[in-house]
Amino acid sequence: MIPNRFEHAQAASEINQRWDEAGCSHAEIDKSKQPYTIVIPPPNVTGALHLGHGLNNTLQDIMIRTKRMQGYSALWMPGTDHAGIATQAVVERRLKEQENLSRHDIGREALVERIWSWKDQYEARILGQLKRMGCSCDWRRTRFTLDPQCAAAVRATFFDLFQKHLIYRGKRLVNWDTFLQTAVSNDEVENVTKKGHFYHFRYPVIEPQPGEPEFVEIATTRPETMLGDTAVAVHPDPEAALRKIETELLEKLESVTGKEADDLRDQLDAINSRQREMLGNLKVLRNMALDGRQLMLPLAERPIPLVTDEWAKPELGSGCVKLTPAHDPNDYEVGIRQSLPMINILNADGTLNSVVPAYEGLTIPKARKQVVNDLDEAGLLGEIEDRDIEMPLSDRSKTAIEPYLADQWFVKMADLSQSAMDAVSSDEVQIFPPRYRKGYLDWLGEKRDWPVSRQLWWGHRIPIWSARFDSQTEAQSVADASRQLGTESQLAVTLQEEPAEIQGGPSSYSVFVCLRDEDSPLEPKVEALGLVRDDDVLDTWFSSALWPSSTLGWPQQTEDLEYFYPTSTLCTSRDIITLWVARMVLMGLNNLGQVPFSHVYIHPTILDGNGERMSKSKGNGVDPIDVIDKFGPDALRFGLARIATDTQDVRLPVQYECPHCEKLIEQTKKNRTVATVPCPACGETFSTQWAESEAEKAFPKSAVVSEKFEDSRNFVNKLWNASRFVLMNLEGYQAQPIDVPSLPVEDRWLLSRLATVTKEVTEGIEQFKFAEVGRMLYDFAWNEFCSFYVEIAKPRLSDPEQRQQTQNVIAYGLDTLLRLLHPIMPFVTESVWSYLGELADQRGLQPQAASEFLMLADWPSYHAEHYDPTIERQFAEFQQVVGAFRSIRASQNIPPKEIVPATIRCTQSSQALLQPMLAYFKALAGADVQEIGEQAAAFETDAPLTIPAIDIEVHVDLEKFIDVEAELKRLEKLQTTISRQITGKENKLANENFVSRAPADVVQGERAALEDLVKRRSTIEIDIKRLKEKASLN
Template sequence: MFFHYNTYNCIRSYLCLWSRSISKTSRIIPKPNLSASAYQPQFVEKHVYQEWERNGLFTPENFSDKPSFSMVLPPPNVTGKLHLGHALAGTVQDVIVRRKRATGHNVLWLPGTDHAGIATQGVVEKYLKSRHNLTRHGLGRDKFNKEVWKWKEKHGNTICQQLRTMGYSLDWGREMFTMDRKHINAVNLAFIRLFQKGLIYRQKALVNWCNTLQSTVSDIEVDNVEITGPTELRLPGYNEPVKFGQLYDFAYRICDSMEEVVVSTTMPETMLGDVAVAVHPDDSRYKHLRKKRVIHPFNGNTLPIIFDDFVDMKFGTGAVKITPAHSKIDYEVAKEHKLELHQVIDEQGNIINSKEYNGLKKYHCREEIVKRLDGLGLLKKVTPHSMSLPICNRTNDVIEYLPKEQWFLNCSSLNKKAIEVVEKGELKIQPEKFVKNWMNWCKDDRDWCVSRQLWWGQEIPGYKCTYGSNTTWVAANDEHEAKDISAKFLDIEADKIQVEKDTDVLDTWFSSAIYPFSSLGWPDKYSLDYDKFYPLNLMATGHDILGLWVHRMVILGLELTDNLPFKNVLLHGIICDNKGSKMSKSKGNVIDPIDVINGISLDELKKKTEKMYADGILSKSELVKSLEYHKSNFSNTKGIPECGVDALRFTLLSQDIKSHFVNFDVNMCHSNKLFCNKIWQSVKYTHLQFAKLKELPKKRTILENDLTFFDAWILSRLAYMIDIVNTAMGNHDFHLATKALRTFIYNEFCDVYLETTKPGFEHKDKKIGYAHAHTLSTILNASLRCLNPFMIYLTYDLIPRIPQFEESIIYNFNDYDEKYFKYPQSDEFSKWRNINLEIQVDQFLSTIFLIRQLKGYYNISNKLRPTVYINTTNNVLKADINKYSDIVKNLTKCDNIQFGEVTNKNVVSGQLDKDTKLYVELLGKDLNVAMREAKAKLMKKVNKLEDYLAKLEQKMSSPNYVNLSEFTRMIDRENEKSKREELMQLKRLVVDDVLPDDKGKDDNMKLS
C-alpha cells in the first residue's frame, strides 16, 4: 500500500505544477503564456511519456472501488519493429482505455511481447550467417538458443520503446514475455491438462511443411499465391527458376486392356506416390470402369479406380490421380476409401521410395518424369493453367504437404462450445458481419497441429516412454513424472522405463492462446490480478486472426478456466495505403510510422530503404518497388513531412476501423497536424483575450442570460458534439467521433465562433467580453477533454493552460481524479442544446458562406471591401444580420450591408434559398469580363461534376458492382456524397444576371 499512496502523491505533486489555483483577488485564474508561435510536436511530445510512466499514471489499483476494465495488448513479435498495423491496433486500444479511465474506471491494459518462434529463429539465423558465416546446425541447439537470447536482450525492447513513443498507456510494470518462466509453466500445465482430458494426442497426419525452415507451419504462415499461367519462380535451393502454372495430362493404362484413363495434374512429380485414380460416380465416360485397376508405368503396381463425388467432372479430363501423402484433399479421400499413404518426397524436398529417382530434388525430378512419360507415349499434353500455389511467407519456399507424427488438439467438442457462446450472445463479435466467419471456422472440425520442429520456442512437455518393444507417449512436467505415468500404461516398474523428451516446440499460437489468463496469474486463481481483472472486458485485434488467435483463446479459456477469456471482441481492418492497396514489402508501399511522426526527407528515405536491402530485409525487387513508391508519392513534399504522434493517431482513427481495410494517407496526416496547430492557436487566442479583461464591478455578476447569440449557439453545438462523440465511442465508431470533433473544433469553433468574439471583446459593454470568456473556457475544456484519448500529448499540454473561472456560469470542470481529465458526458451538457437556435444561426452562417463563395469565384479582393445587397422575405434572418452586422462584415470582409431591391448593376448574385438572394458589388473588375470568366469557370466545373456523377452512377448500377471490394464501394459512396454536396453548393451561384450587350446570348450558360 505504501507504493500505491506514494505514487499517488507523486502524481498529485506533479499535477500541482499545472493546477488551477484560485486567485482570491480575481475571478480569472492566471495561466502561463504560450510562448511558441505555432504548434511544434517535437516539443509538445518530448519527455511527457517518461513522466507519465514514472508517476504510475497507467497502473491500476488492486483495491479500488471503481468499476474494473481490462484488456491485453496482442503481443507483438519480440524482434519486430513498429509498423502501421501495430500503430492502428494500439491506437484503437489506447483510445478505449484512456476514455475508460476518464469516465471513472480502474483500468488494466497489459503489455507483452511474443517470442515468435519462426520469425525470431529466422532473424537470428540470417544474422549468424551474414556476420559469422554460421548455421544453427553448425552451432548446435543449446548454443544457438543462447544466441537467440543474446539477440532478444539486445534488440527485443525496440518495439516496446516505439509503443511508448505512440503514447500507449500500458502498465509496463506488468509487462510479460512469452518465454518468461511464469508463462512457460502455465503453457506446460495447459498442455498436460488437455492431454489428461484426452484432447491432446499424438498421431501421424498430413501437415504444412516448409523445407527451408525444416518445420511444420500454421496456415497463417502460408500465402496462397495465384498463378494465372506459365510463371517462373526462384525458390530456395534451386539455381534455376522453376516453372509453374501448367496442367499436365498423362495416361494410366487399364489392366488387361488397351484402354487408357487420362488424368490431369499440376504436380507430375507426385505421381510416384499415386495410390489410385478417381472419377465422379455420375460421369458417363467412366461408368464401365467400376472395379477396374490401372497400371503404374514406372513400378508396375496396380492402382484402383475409385468413384467419389469430390471429383470435378469439368476439370481436365474428369479423372484425377490420388496422392494422399502429398495432398490435403487426397488425404481425406484416402481415409474414406481406406487407401494407403505412399510418401515420395522427404523433409528436404528430395525424392524417396523410388529407386531410380531417389535423392533428386522434386522439381528436377519433375523434368525427368515428364520426359519419361513423353517417351512412353503417355504424356498427352501440357497446357497453361491457373492455380493457387502455397508459399511460406517466412521463406518464400513452396509448402509441401507431408505425413508426419505430430501433436494435435482435438477441437470437435471445443468448437461446439465456441459456437454455443456466440449463439447465446454470451460472446459478442463486433462488427457482426464476422460472426459468419466465426461459425465457418468453428464448423471446420480439423484438429489443430500444435507442434513445430523449431529450436527456439516452448519445448513440448511430451515424453516418449519405452520398455522393450512397447512405447507410449505421455505429457508430464519432468522425466521422473513421465516414468511414473507411463508405468501404468506399460505395466512395468518406473525405473525400468527409458524416457526421451520430445525435441519439438509448441506452435506460438498455442502459447498466445492462453495469454489472456496466464498473463494475469493463472493457474493461481488467488492472484489479485486474476481475481479482479479476469475475464477481460474486451479483446481488440485484426479480423485476419479471428480464427487463428481469437477462436483459440476462447476454446482454451472455456476449457481451462471454465470461463470466457473475454465477452466482447472488436475486430479492425487491415492497414492499406491511400489507394486502398494492402501494405506489404512486395508492393513497396510500407510506411514506417516513426517516419510519419518525425518526418524524413526523400534522400534519407532512399538511404534507409537501401540499407534495409543491404541488411537482407528487402529483396532486390522489393527495393525497386519501394523506391518507385516513394518517388511517386512523396516527391511533391520532398519526403514525408513531420506530423507528430497526435496527428498520426487521429488520422488512423479517421477511417472506419470496422471495415475490411483501413487506408492511410500521409497528406491527411499532415492536414491533421495543421488541425493541431489550429487548436494551439485557439488556446493562445483565449489567453490574449483574457488578458484584456478587467475585474467586473462587485455588484454585478455574469448570468446565463448574459450569454450572447453566438455563445448560446456554440454551446448548443458543443452539446451536440459531445453526444455524438460519446455514442460513437461507445459503439467503437471512432471515425464518427473524429469527424464530429474536427467539424466542431475546426469549422464551428475556430473558423466561426472565435471570429464572432473579436468584436465582443472590444465592445464597451464588458459583460459581452466576460460572457465570451466563460464560453471560451468551457468550450476548450470540454472539447479538448473529448479529444484527449486521440490527441494525448497536445491536450495534456493545453488543458491545464486553459484560462478558467473560479465559478463558471456554464460548467465547472472539477476532476474526480487528479491523474486523468474527466470525460464530458452527454447529460451534463444536454440543457444547452437548442435546435431552433441552431437552425437560425445556420441561416445566418449560410449567408456569410455564400458571400465568401461569390467573392472567391469572382476574385474580389478582401482589401476592396465591397457592399453586400440582400433581398429577402425572411424577417428573422434580416433582424439577425442587422443586429450582428459587425460580425457579418468581419467574417466576409465587406464594407456595407443593404436590404431591398438592388439598384447597382455592377453586382454578382447567388441564391441562398427560395426566400433570399444575395448580391455582391463587383469592384476593381470589368463586369463583362468578370461575368464571362466566372460563367465559363462555373459551367466547366459543374459539367465536370455532372459527368463524374453520371459515370459513377453507371458504375454503381452495374450487375458486377457487388463483386468489387468493400473498400472500393465505400470510397465510391463517399465520393458520390461529397461530389453531390459540391454540385449543390456550386448551383447556388446563380449566374443569371443579363448584361446589357448579352441579351439573347449565352442562355445556355444560365444555371437554375
C-alpha cells in the first residue's frame, strides 16, 4: 500500500537505481525512431554546481524526458570541461595558500598531476549532483574535454585549420595575467573602476626652434609605462577636430532642455575656451611633428618622435598623448599605423625588465612610485589629479591585467565567423528568445581573430614545433627538410616572416611544423632538425567548440555521429553565446559541414535576492544538493522550471538554514561573507562556507537554500496525497473501456480539461515555455483535479452504481497527469506510477497494460474530440455557484459542518446542467439545494448572491444562523462596489466618442452589463431594507 508520506530521499535513490539498472536513460541507435540529441554544456571541473547549473540541467532533462516519452531515441550526452585556466588557477592558488609553493617550484608534471586529482574529485561530485537531480543523461557515454576521444578531435581540428592557413603566430598585445603568467582572452577580463591618479609630465623638446615650446605636456594614469614610450602624438588638425565637437554640441543643444542643456552649455564653454587658449599651441605642435621634431624621453634618455595621429584628442588634457604601443591597446593600434617601435618593459611576472636598467626588477607599483619621484626630481612632474580609472582585472586570478606583447597563436576568423553568421541569419540555427541573435551576429561580425594559446600546463598542448632564424634561406631549407619527413596527411609546414617594426629589431623567419597524430613517430625527426615543441596549451573553448561532434566520436565517422549529429537543442545561458555557441557553430561547419544543432535555447540567469549573480566566491551560491536534502529533487526541479520565464534574469532570495532549529535566515550582503552567524531564532551559532579556523569549523555548518522551493515541495505533497486518495479508492477496480458520450458532466469536464492541458503542455515544452508549463500543470492538478474532480469523486466512489465508472475515469485522469508531470517531477510521478500499476495495471480509454517505468511510457496524445467548450463553460457555472455558497457561508460564520438549506434561481439551460450535480453542492459547499429553476424562491430569512455573468442567483436559508450585522455589512459593501461600477459604466456610456467609435458589440456589452448592475443594486437594496426591518423587529 502507498505510504502516508512521500519520503523523497529514500524513494529517489531507489528509483534512480532502478532506472540505472534498466538502462532507461541509455540511448541506442534505432533506425525505426527519430533521434533527438542534447549535449550538456559541460560543467567546469573547477568547482561544484550551483542553482544556475541546476536550472540549466533541469530544463534539459525536461526536454529529453519529454522527447523520450514521445518516442524519439533521445540522447543526452553528459560530460565535463577541463576549464584550463580556471582549474589551474584554483589548484595553483591552493598550492600557494596551503604549501606556499608556486607551479614553478613543483614543475609541470607534478602540477598537472595535482590538477588531475582535483578534476577526479570534482567530476565525481558534479556527476553525483546531476544524478541526484534526476538528470537522465546517458551516463555510459560520459566524456571529458581532455579525454583521448576529445583530444583526437582537437588534434584533427587544429591540424586541419593549420593546413588551411587559418592558424598563425603573431606578436600581439594580449591581456597578460602576471599572477598566472598567461594570456587571457578579452572575455576573461572584467573592468573595475578604482580610485587612481592622473599624472601630468613634461617631456623636453630636442632643439626647439624659435617660437616653439621647450616642453610637451602629456598625462597618464600609468606613469611607469612611460619607460616604454616610443612617441608622443598630437592631432593632425586640431582646429577642425574642435570645430566638429562644437558643431555637434550646438546641434544637440537645440533638442534638449533643463539640466541636460546646462551640461551641454558647460561642455561648449570648455571647448570654446580651448579654442581660444590652446589651439595655437596645438597647431605649433602639429607643425613641429610634421617637421620631424623629436622629444627626449626622460629617465630612459631616449629620443622619441612627435607624430600626428587622430588618437590624440585636442579636447582632452594637454591635447597630446604619449604612446606606449607595447603596453596599451589603443597605443598599439597607433603603433601599427605609425610604424612605431614597440618596446616591452615587463617580464612575464609583471616586474620591470632591463630596458631601463635603473628600474629592473621593480614591481609595477614600486616602479610607478619611483618614476614619479624621479620625474619630480628632474622637474618634469606637473599636476597630479585624482581620478576614477578603469582597471582590467583577470577573472581567474583577480589580479590586474597588463597589456603585454607576446607570441600567440591565432585562428583567422573572417571566413569561419561568416559561416556561423550565415547559419543563424538563414535560421538554420534558431536562437530563443530571438533577441539574442543580435549579440551573436554583432560579435561574430567583428571577425576578430581568436587568440588560442594559453601559457598554461593544463590543457591540450599545441601540436606545433618551431624554430626561428635570422636568415630566410636557412629557414627555407629547414622548412623543406621538414616537408620531406612525411606526407601532407601527416604534417604541415609553414614559414612565416616576422617583420621588424613589430619586434623592434630586424626581421626574422620562423618555421612551424604541425604534426597530425599524437605521439607521432615524426616527433623525434622534427626535433632533430632543431625544432622545439610549443609549451603552450589551447584555449579551453577550442575543445568545447568541438563538443557536439567530439563526444559522438568525430573525427571517426562513427555510426553514432551519423545518427545523432547534428544535435537538436542546445540549452545554455546567455553569457557564453559568443564564447561557446558561436564557436561550436563555426567549428561544426568547418569540420563536418553541418551546424551542430538546430535550436539554441537561452534560459534566464538566476540572481539572489539582492539582484546579484550566484557564485561560490560571493557566498550566495546555492548547492542543489542542499535544496534536494531539504525539499526533495522534484521540488527543486519544479521550482526551477517555474522560474524559467523568457526574461533575462530571475531572482531567487537565498537563506541560511539554521542547523540547530531549521529556521531559514535571510542572507544579506553582510552575513553572507562571514565565517559564523548567530541564529536570530534560537540563538545558537552556525558556520558558513567561509569557516576556516578549527574554532569556526566547530560550529555545525549551515545549508544555503531558498524558501522559494517551499511551494513546490507542497505541490509534490499535494500530488502525492491526491494520488493516495485515488489509490485508496481503487479497491475492486476493473479495467473497462471508457465510453465518453455516456459519462456525466464532471467526467467529460475532466477529459476536456485533460485534452486542453495535454495540448498546451506539449506545445509549451516545444516552445521552451517552461514557467508557463509549470504553472498550467500546477493550476490544473491543484485547482481542478484535486479541488474539484477528486471532491466530486468522493460521493461517487461511495455510490455502488457509480463507483466502477468513476474508478476508471479517475485512474485514467491520474495516469495522464503523471505522464504530463513526469519530465518536471520524475521521482514522485515514477513512484506513484508503480503503486498505480499494482492496483490498476490495465487502464486508459481503451485499457492497456501500463509500462513498467513511467520514464519509458508514452507521452499522452491530444484527444481533440474530448475538448468540449460547452461542458467547460457549464462546469464553470457549477464552480461559480459553489463559490457563491462558500462566500455566503464564510460571511455568515456558518460552521463548516452545518449543512444549510439553499435554492438556486437560474435559467432552464443552467438548471439542466446543475440538476444532476445538485448532490455535489453538499459535498463541496455544504449546501442542501432544495429548489432550482426559473422560479426558485428566496427564503424567509435569506442570504442572496447574484452571479450576473451567468444569470444565476443563489439563496441560503439563514433562519438558524442569521447574523444580521454580518449580513448587512456584507450587503452594504456589495452595494458600494456595485454603485461605483455603475457610475463608471454610466460615464463611459455617456461619452459620445465611446458610443460612436467603439465597436458595436463592445458598446452593447457595456449596456448589458450596466443593466445587470442596476438590477443587482435594486435587489440588494430590497434585501438590505428587509433585513433592517427584521432587525428592528427583533
